[in-house]
């Protein structure tokens with residue numbers, strides 16, 4: 001992806017010893033992105049990448065999902081990071097650059113920053129509406145840490161030029177977001193992170209584990225319908241990008257565990273036969289026809305450790321909760 005569209009903005013110069021620096025790489029190739037999105041919707045079966053969940057409303061809905069009783073991954077990962085914080089800091093080291101991949105509201109990183117004392121914190125996310133306010137909050141809480149935001153789509157390329165230097169770096173990828181990539185693409189992303197890891201660097205990553213179907217499916221089918229709203233809101237975001245007229249209320253939320261693939265799948269199912277306009281094209285949907293919106297792969301800890309080893313990591317530490325519901329790895 002071309003890097004020439006990078007632009008810098010400065011935020012909150014007066015709140016922090018360092019200004020917050022924002023590097024925006026998202027608009028590098030908007031026409032190509034738009035064309036790929038339209039082609040995926042016109043295809044049969046239709047699909048939309050989960051990266052389109054995260055407009056401003058989607059980011060807020062995801063934060064709400066993290067508070068739901070059914071959604072065990074967030075509270076379990078937080079409890080592991082809290083309980084094992086001292087050992088995590090010992091293994092990862094202090095005074096590093098700390099790169100938060102898919103940082104969102106930066107809440108998990110802010111739990112670790114006081115102990116890790118990074119010299120620079122870099123929030124990387126496709127969603128500026130999530131990281132910009134979060135970095136402003138961090139600037140007040142951590143005035144001595146240099147703060148950088150990189151708005152980018154790292155499913156295309158993880159380009160951190162201008163954001164980090166060659167010094168030791170801890171990469172942080174929480175939330176089991178690695179599960180949104182199929183195992184081949186997950187390996188490619190881990191290889192790229194490994195490539196960026198110089199002397200003294202490592203990866204701290206949270207991964208959801210395989211467990212009984214009922215608990216997995218409940219986590220993506222909450223009683224309040226927040227996950228359903230998050231899923232349907234993707235169609236509002238798509239409308240705004242491709243000049244579409246999807247009616248989100250005409251699609252039902254479907255989420256189930258595909259055990260053979262080891263993944264939760266989310267879909268939007270047409271509640272009746274309907275026709276949708278997308279950028280001048282007409283896309284007819286039969287009643288019951290689905291748009292595939294997300295995969296969330298689950299891993300046995302040993303399966304994921306193997307993926308880390310295949311990406312070139314060798315020293316692997318693992319922390320889990322007592323119920324083994326979630327796994328946090330450090331790898332270098």
Ligand SMILES: C[S@@+](CC[C@H](N)C(=O)[O-])C[C@H]1O[C@@H](n2cnc3c(N)ncnc32)[C@H](O)[C@@H]1O
Pocket residue numbers: 050051054062066074101102103104105106108124125126127130152153154155156174175176177
């Ligand atoms: C499941 S949320 C996790 C948020 C937070 N790290 C946590 O653990 O609670 C995934 C985050 O990754 C971001 N994201 C999703 N796809 C992305 C992509 N292709 N490139 C960059 N960021 C992406 C989203 O905007 C969102 O903030």
